Amino acid sequence: MRTINVFKFLLSFCIMAIATSLNAAVGVYLENNYGAKLNYKTSSFLPEGQYVGNNVRVFLGDVNFISELSIRTTGAGSSYVSYYYDLMGYIGDIKRQQAYHPNEDAILAVEPSRVNWYIVLRWEQKTKGIKPIDSLPKEKEQPKPEPQRPQEQPIIIPQPKPEPVIQPIQKDDAFEKEEALLNLNTGDERLNAIKNGALGQEFAHKAKAICDANYTNAEKLGKINLCARLKVEVVAPQFRQKRTLLNPNDPDDMKRSPALEKYGVSKRRPVRKDLAPAIDEIKSSINRLYNVLAGYKSRGEAE
Numbered sequence: 001m002r003t004i005n006v007f008k009f010l011l012s013f014c015i016m017a018i019a020t021s022l023n024a025a026v027g028v029y030l031e032n033n034y035g036a037k038l039n040y041k042t043s044s045f046l047p048e049g050q051y052v053g054n055n056v057r058v059f060l061g062d063v064n065f066i067s068e069l070s071i072r073t074t075g076a077g078s079s080y081v082s083y084y085y086d087l088m089g090y091i092g093d094i095k096r097q098q099a100y101h102p103n104e105d106a107i108l109a110v111e112p113s114r115v116n117w118y119i120v121l122r123w124e125q126k127t128k129g130i131k132p133i134d135s136l137p138k139e140k141e142q143p144k145p146e147p148q149r150p151q152e153q154p155i156i157i158p159q160p161k162p163e164p165v166i167q168p169i170q171k172d173d174a175f176e177k178e179e180a181l182l183n184l185n186t187g188d189e190r191l192n193a194i195k196n197g198a199l200g201q202e203f204a205h206k207a208k209a210i211c212d213a214n215y216t217n218a219e220k221l222g223k224i225n226l227c228a229r230l231k232v233e234v235v236a237p238q239f240r241q242k243r244t245l246l247n248p249n250d251p252d253d254m255k256r257s258p259a260l261e262k263y264g265v266s267k268r269r270p271v272r273k274d275l276a277p278a279i280d281e282i283k284s285s286i287n288r289l290y291n292v293l294a295g296y297k298s299r300g301e302a303e
Contacts, residue, residue, distance in 0.1 A: 026098045027105040027126070028066060028091070031057040034110045037074045041084055044068065049084070063094050063106065071110065071117070085117050089283070092200065093121060093174055116280045174200075178275050181282075182238065187231030194234065194286070203283060206290040213293055218301040226289045226296070233285040237278035 032038050032052045041049035042060060051074065052058050060066055069091055070084035087108060094106040104123040111118040181198040184190045194207045211227035219225060296302035 026063045026094060026101070028060045028063050028094060029057050029105060029107050030060055030069075030071075031107055031109040033112065034073075035112050038071050038110060039074050039084075040069070040071045042066065042068055057107070063091060063098065066091050087119065089200070089202075090119060090121055096174065097123075113277065116277050116284070118274075118276050119280075120276065175275070178279050182275060182278055185235075187235040190234045190282075191231055194282075199279070199283060199286075203286050206286050210286070210289050210293055213296070214303040215296075215301075217303075218296055221301060223296075223301060226293055226302075230285065230289050233289075234282050237281040 030040055030052060032054055034054065036054055038052050039049040040052055040058070041047070049070075049072070050058075060069065069087040071087060072084045090108055098106075101123045103126045105126055107122050107124055109120045109122065111120055177198045181190055181193045184193060191207060191211065195204050195211075197204050207230065210230050213226065215223075215225045215227070293302060
């Protein structure tokens with residue numbers, strides 16, 4: 001009997017340790033709200049990737065074990081005209097923010113867009129973990145059910161509908177840095193902010209490399225100065241606030257959120273600024289010019 005109790009204790013301890021580890025890990029889900037099927041790729045061993053249908057969510061795994069993640073559109077000819085878009089920058093954001101979201105999973109939602117990809121990162125509560133053995137009721141200890149007695153039908157008194165609670169938007173450090181970057185008005189100011197880490201260390205390194213290069217030989221050949229070009233491209237993108245019309249025939253009758261129809265005009269729900277398209281456009285410019293710089297250097301046109 002003593003040996004059985006020791007075994008139960010050890011087994012319960014192991015299950016509790018596993019449950020704690022599972023609760024601590026951050027799971028990552030890819031949610032397709034794009035409006036059409038997409039391809040996603042998490043491994044170089046699957047060059048064609050996998051399908052995810054519209055309005056479908058797939059589990060990608062623990063954030064610490066995701067080494068590759070990209071998406072592209074599907075359909076006839078997509079493999080020739082649509083390249084995979086890298087989402088590893090969002091995986092890095094999840095790793096940096098996971099300490100502030102205990103017992104939550106990260107959702108990468110692909111929202112509808114016309115030009116650039118529009119990716120939204122949000123957090124959701126985890127499902128409950130595994131209960132240890134000692135917390136489960138034992139068969140011998142289960143009380144016998146008492147016989148059912150006829151009960152009178154309760155009188156149901158209608159209750160007033162509770163007032164909806166409007167939660168404020170939670171800002172994180174990365175969002176505040178991106179918002180501060182887009183509030184800068186000149187190319188020099190934005191470029192300096194990027195070099196100082198406004199978009200993370202990867203893009204800070206690439207921006208410095210582009211502007212530290214010597215373009216004397218390239219300019220003699222009639223080619224552009226990539227640093228000057230980068231200053232122009234980083235200042236162009238602007239963030240846009242999402243708006244819809246209560247009355248489509250009245251341009252002045254605008255609202256910031258569909259919640260106005262439900263909660264009343266006097267109770268405006270906060271709306272998070274739509275920074276993703278502008279930030280993605282800046283990142284795309286840095287990546288493209290960084291690749292051009294590699295070509296310059298390989299031909300001796302920049303040092």
